[in-house]
Amino acid sequence: MRLLESGEKISHMFRAAKVSGLDSTEGLLLFGKEHYYFVEGFTLLKTREIRDIDHLPVNLHEPIVPSCGTPISSSRNKKAMSRCGEPRLCHKFAYEDIREVHRRRYLLQGIALEVFNADGRNYLLAFPRGVRNKVYQK
Helix, strand or coil: CCCCCCCCCCCEEEEEEEEECCEEEEEEEEECCCEEEEEECEEECCCCCEEEHHHCCHHHCCCCCCCCCCHHHHHHHHHHCCCCCCCCCEEEEEHHHEEEEEEEEECCEEEEEEEEECCCCEEEEECCCCCHHHHHHC
């Protein structure tokens, strides 16, 4: 992958959603040797296959953060909120820049982690049920 630092190998990969205010962006959280990465717009299927979220059929992808609306309108919302044509962002963070990591509740469920960086930025990451504690131990 061109997104990774040279010599970096991925040791673990998890589905995650980066939450910022009322917006959430689903993607993949990748753990390397010296950095961790959040790559927007991709998901990990049960077959361990990486796919672009915008090009998946609705029945193959269950969002981490549910969208508002009825089941009938949710497929329309997905198409309307699609980011087709926009570049996918990849956020890179060094492990040495992490100041603290806390388990958090999101949408009344214990599914999130908040990462505090030394530069003052913080990120709330939500995970599918049962995944947060595995990520916290990494």
